[in-house]
Amino acid sequence: MPLLPSEREYGTLGANSTCFAYGVATWCFLTGGYVAELVGAVEALICLVAGNMIGVFLASLPLSFVCQRNGLEQVDVCKPAFGSKGIIVVLFLYLVNMLGWSGLILVMFGNGIRNIALALGYDVGDWVVSLGVILGIVLSYLIVTRGVGMLNRFNGLITPGLVLLVAFLLYMLFAEHGWEAITQAAPLSPGPSPAVNYLIAVELGIASGFSWWGGIGFLARNTRTRRxxxxPEVLQLGFSSGAVCAAGSFSALIVGSSDPTEWMVPLGGVLMGVIALVFVALANVTSTAVSVYASGLALRHLRVFRSAGWKWVVCATLIPCLPFAVWPGELSNLGDAFLAYNGTMYAPISGILLVDYFFLRRQKISLWSIFEDDKTGRYHHVRGINWLAFAALLAGQALYVFLYNPFSGATHEWLETLNPSLGSFVFSGALYGVGMLVIGRGRRPEPVPEVESGPLIQPNI
Amino acid sequence: MATVQNGAHATKTEAERVRVEELTKRIEMISALDEDELGGWTRMDWVLITVLGIVGPLVVLYGFAP
Known part of the structure; x- marks a missing residue:
């Protein structure tokens, strides 16, 4: 259901504090750890803050205004470009993103439990990590099935705690080691070319910003004004979140490990380290619960889950996380590739949505057609799918992988002139815009009249 | 048994009808919103958000490139 202005919760303070609460999460530490493998502290700070701001801005621009104007979630906003049925593919990509993050954080939870045991003198095996993943899944299930109220209560405790934790990490880093030691610490496993390392770190920063795509619609539709x-998204999800990621990079560089659960004891000593680890473990469960909750809501867009009980929907979102219990090490080693994969998905999608909303539809969409499944709807395209948008999406992804393959780590020499996310954003958007004009014989899609009326023939709620 | 099933079907249909009615009402209300009710957005905002979101960060990234 689209949200009415009277139902929207966030004014300026609310929007900033909610974005900040979302932005300061444990996955920031993971991102910071990945970037510390490539570059030193100053470059990590620049790449993470500036890159994150660019990624969030480019993901927000095509979504924020239309979500706020119409009170819609981002998946619904994709219908004009991708088609009323085509959004199922976008939804799938979105779920891969959310569940991938959940899995990585669950492994971090498991690693945290193992490192707490190690700090207390118990040398436990790797099976504890798998057990931790399963425990995290069960705890997330218990939180999410108790509704958004329980989730908000947990978040209300965890966010201030995470701010304190970041302050604690920074205090220990600066008091015990100092800025000079931080800046002189060598990257953990850099490639042979400093320029390429920097460019990949920039890409990870931008991809980290793009990975907020899934939360932007929810935040924007709940705001009362366009500003x-x-x-708040660019400032909090971009700047503040990037700064927390950078604190993670500093810790990783000083400790010499990209695993956040290995930072706390060396930096804070056994007592403070174990307390911090316990807190990080709790924060990981909350982060997973938020991700699972958002995934569950997204699944409601599918007919099969529309009338299913909430507990079943939550189960359906948690089952894909089970492989992380079987192969925790192998899958978490792909974390940096997964981070870049966010750019592969969302950069071209954002480029297409930007061209569609601002240039082709001139910032006006038909709310009636968003909720119309019948073929008479404006966004039905061909059998519910706009194949051109998918062709542009695939072309953008191909360009991305051509420049930088996140899974093999291979790069092309053009990487030095063209950033993969920015390149695929522009390429997919341009290809889509030109293609739509060619299909329309030089004309934009038919404009939405000032006054439009129903009824809905086949409502898709 | 058939009566129970018919009753359940009728309840579901009624619930769907109410949902569609509510959706239709919301679409009408949101479509009729005046742009001013959604908060202002000026050219200065475009300049500011573009500098904040992309121009500024790109300049910083370029400046620190090795």
């Missing part, structure tokens, strides 16, 4: 739909 609140975009400034």
């Amino acid at each position: 609140n739909s975009i400034y």
